[in-house]
Amino acid sequence: MKKLFLLLCISVMINYMMAQELKSPNGNQVLIFSVNNVGEPVYTLTYKGKDIIKPSKLGLELFASENVKFGAEVKKEKEPKTSLYDDFKVVDVKSTSFDETWQPVWGETKDIRNHYNEMAVTLNQKSTDRNMIIRFRLFDDGLGFRYEFPQQKNLAYFVVKEELTQFAMTGDHIAYWIPGDYDTQEYDYTTSKLSEIRVINEKGRQGNLSQTGFSETGVQTSLQMKTSDGIYINLHEAALINYGCMHLNLDDKNFVFQSWITPDANGTKGYLQAPCTLPWRTVIVSDDAREILASNMTLNLNEPCKIDDTSWIKPMKYVGVWWEMITGKSEWSYTYDVPSVLIGVTDFTKVKPHGRHGATTANVKKYIDFAALHGFDGVLVEGWNIGWEDWFGHSKDFVFDFQTPYPDFDIDEIHRYAKSKGVKMIMHHETSSSVRNYEQQMDAAYQLMNKYDYPAVKSGYVGDIIPRGESHYSQWINKHYQFAVEKAAKYKIMVNAHEAVRPTGICRTWPNLIGNESARGTEYQAFGGSKPNHVTLLPFTRLIGGPMDYTPGIFEMNISKINPSNTSHCNSTLANQLALYVTMYSPLQMAADFPEHYERFMDAFQFIKDVAVDWDNSKYLEAEPGEYITVARKAKGTNNWFVGNVAGEKGYTSSITFDFLDADKTYIATIYADAKDAHYKTNPQAYTVRKVLVTNKSKLTQPSAPGGGYAISIFEMTDKAQTKGLKKL
């Protein structure tokens, strides 16, 4: 009560015509908010005294026709005011502090500190008497802010035409970006100056089964930038729920980004109802690139976990019937016997199988055997259910049946066999973006999973969205992804959604969202290849929002050896592939290659067997976007550590100390590194494995090849005999 009184006093004392200042707990980040002479909200951000965001406007524009007031009946204003960006006065400012440490269900660290100073500014639009709150949270690692609409009589239902949030940059920064697109995020990153985006934009738009650009200077978030004086700035959003996903559109004369929300089919950007809040807009800032990677701001801006019993949510390492279809060695489909298939009409027991189907009972058992032998938790099988013959390109509504296996996939026998081997099956629900078809079958599909004890589902959204005209990241479809996750939670099912909207930390609230793709994954190494520095950028961009099911572990980089008609090359060394299990944080990690490829390199494969998927601690040791990342992680509930380093096109010589280890202990480290002549293109399989003793005083200088890297497993020595023949590092 006393606290409340104090707050009220502070509020009343503030001179509302004056700018409001908010500082981060350590004082490095400073936000200034003001309302200008025409009532426009404006903010700036500085970091260690340097401008990060120059004066930038805030607000929304509404659709007139939908701008209805609440009453006994629907009243439409004749000339409704569509601006929610001007004519404002400040009527209240509340400043508070928050400091809490919470424990994620799974994560990079056991504890996460959520520490910020907050300022909630209540604005009143004078001519309409509408209220809007802008809530700023300033952390030591950056800024989050969002628009909030309290319940009020003059604004109940409203439709957003555009959000007008600006991020005014101070200069022509280096940006690590992919082109804005309403339907795909699966682009290779471009490193360029902001001023170069316009020219390069279209070139950066590689082909995809569904893609929709909107502006020559449009880019996606999370957008990583670097200023000429070495400050790293990351723009993204947090808690994207019930709204279109934010893109950024650049005014490249003034270097001002403005929010560009993904529209629904009818061009609207958000149907809103007060009380409501929009997603957080985030600006992570540091002069140390490692702090960008270590930031928990996105998670912290999400709501705490809404699942009471989380005991069934368990990180998983898995193998699967997948890479063989991706490379073209086998197929998802079952038959070529008919010109097209119709669910419920085509009798798959009567058609002639083409003999190239991957998801056969016998083949699946081979993967189950491999998983059991090497201690993997799960086996994913794609192509198990009917519909794959026509799975994309036909705008087919009832494209998949999520309950009926192909005749050669014996779901009962596979369930029995997997159970007998102690392996869990991972379900696959490719929707071909026919979202209604999936929702209509969702309960039945999840019930089937419960019946056959599948703890997790990989869902997919390839191709154009149905309902036709919708895109992959609009409010309408974002609500579907969220619906799928929340319904899955009711069935105690973990979700790994591919081609879904990029994550924004929602896994804090719904930790059964155990993974997402939402970027260019390993599959592109079989679709022509990705840039060798791709994996040095993903942690700065895509992973800011949450873990990625990147599906690493490719040991055979020459794809034509698998399928002679596929000339793709996996642009990565084998050691780099190992390092990804550490550098690409995810509670879900696949060993994507074939068992027979792993069997050729069992000494290297040992790292994949050993590496953890859940962590008590993570230390980012080295980082530069596009160049290199080195991280050490402590496996959950153990004293074992794993280190990963990945390098870009130029390679990198890493220098690390092991000071993260306990002071009084000796550890056995196995270092999986590129051989001297290794190269992602010409000699990717050249690696060395060496075992050494390390302590917290040890240091390592380790070169990584172009597109290379290294991985280290570090086990606490429990028996002196283990050290026999091992030298100190």
Place this chain on the structure above:
Amino acid sequence: MKKLFLLLCISVMINYMMAQELKSPNGNQVLIFSVNNVGEPVYTLTYKGKDIIKPSKLGLELFASENVKFGAEVKKEKEPKTSLYDDFKVVDVKSTSFDETWQPVWGETKDIRNHYNEMAVTLNQKSTDRNMIIRFRLFDDGLGFRYEFPQQKNLAYFVVKEELTQFAMTGDHIAYWIPGDYDTQEYDYTTSKLSEIRVINEKGRQGNLSQTGFSETGVQTSLQMKTSDGIYINLHEAALINYGCMHLNLDDKNFVFQSWITPDANGTKGYLQAPCTLPWRTVIVSDDAREILASNMTLNLNEPCKIDDTSWIKPMKYVGVWWEMITGKSEWSYTYDVPSVLIGVTDFTKVKPHGRHGATTANVKKYIDFAALHGFDGVLVEGWNIGWEDWFGHSKDFVFDFQTPYPDFDIDEIHRYAKSKGVKMIMHHETSSSVRNYEQQMDAAYQLMNKYDYPAVKSGYVGDIIPRGESHYSQWINKHYQFAVEKAAKYKIMVNAHEAVRPTGICRTWPNLIGNESARGTEYQAFGGSKPNHVTLLPFTRLIGGPMDYTPGIFEMNISKINPSNTSHCNSTLANQLALYVTMYSPLQMAADFPEHYERFMDAFQFIKDVAVDWDNSKYLEAEPGEYITVARKAKGTNNWFVGNVAGEKGYTSSITFDFLDADKTYIATIYADAKDAHYKTNPQAYTVRKVLVTNKSKLTQPSAPGGGYAISIFEMTDKAQTKGLKKL
């Protein structure tokens, strides 16, 4: 085998350049089909030697961009041929006969004869090598035909731009029509010449919460017409599944109707995949209006029942908490306490109730008591679930929760109480046309119904459809209605869908589709009133496709007595209201008025108590669209008959004989008729009830007032004592 050989011979012998003739079993209907010199399919229809359909073209136009061929990958033709209406040659003609009698699960008669001659013409489009079959079925009461696309290599997926089916009339017929509309069917009928439609069209478009016209000469089906020489022609469709609903657009210079399919949001009219069939186009023809009403052609053109066990499908007579909200006496909603409600956020146990909520436990119990006392099967309750505060006008996606009752609706107690009284509760699912919201909750909602033993659901689709831009009758949404019915069948739930697409006989295949509204129902008597002849037209139009939940039984016509601010008048006499239970065939019949109104007229109410809802036989005795209908029906499994007569604006003096009764029996008939001075407007509650003895020789001449009618219950005399004091008719 012999038969097949014969057919093949016939096929081969036909000169394909010649016209093909098909006759109905009795020879009255004759169809001629030919392909003209540019390969356009053309048909004509005559009835008893008179032209009914003049030469009319058939075919479809496709969308170019979506006109994809099947192959290993999606191939788009550079200049695909979009016509499926010309360049055809006849490659095969198969003629067959069919004669079968089947038993509906419920219906107007115990047995239905399905007797037709069929001609299936296979057409090949020369330049594309695409095949299309046009299948004609000629019944004694009319023609059905449809387009079929067999599986073939040159046509797998295709998108309809427009269907080009013509119905060329022979002159300026009288038509009984409502304006074409993608979103509502709830219009009063206009009787006019075809040439007058253009002028009247907009005037015929009364206000509705969702409406979308498309043409000044567009009308809906079923369209009833009458020629100057007394032939009745009815145009409609049968088995509308997976396609847009057909409207008719009139070329009013030449009196040629052309099909106009309801488009999806993106303007497409049907995404199709071969093998597939389109809905049947129907032309019912007779020189006796009674034969139009007695026609079973629409049902016969649908597939046989697809539900194995139909024992749970039972016709019902019901009362409900409904008319009080329709008239404005009480409300669906619970509170005015908040400017808007949010499902999952608003705590309804904490808001202040407005005290006008209809669906309270106490009020529902009153209806249960009334139902139990008078032998009704069920009680419908609208407004039981949260969300009604904001139920329309806000384009609100998550508008209703179908699982959570308002705090004053005790679902457990109501379940217990209804069960103790032997009454079934009828569920209500108003969706506000937020179709996704309903589909997302459908399994849970149906499971709740199973839990609480609700055998039937009334669903509603008020307001604009969500997904936004879709309409009420497009392929996309029609698939939803069908999905809801088929899923309901899995849960053994009967469906009564309001505002859904007009029925097309699908209740043969899915007899759990126990009712539909899909026209202007009794509610409009409290929304300003309907024309007094409306109920003499509905059986000729809306009921051609299936039963209507018309909700008759209004005894208090002065709505202002219920709600002083509602000046509506129910344009019907009380006797007319009774007759509707017989003239408006439905396996689901409501007694819609308040218990206290029935209690004022218990002698008249007796008819509603007595009347059956399922029948072994039906005899249409008199009929003229817009003027009068008289029908006698024999109650299922009994020897009792019920007669109903309704009259239009002019009144009518009915003359009937009772020759439908058994020859050797005496019956006690209770005649509920308009009093001499009765009138729908000035004196609607003036009625007489008289009891007489009748045999199969009896005749009755009975005047019906303007907007009036009469009803007769006829019970077989089982005890001589019953006749005491009764005179012969």
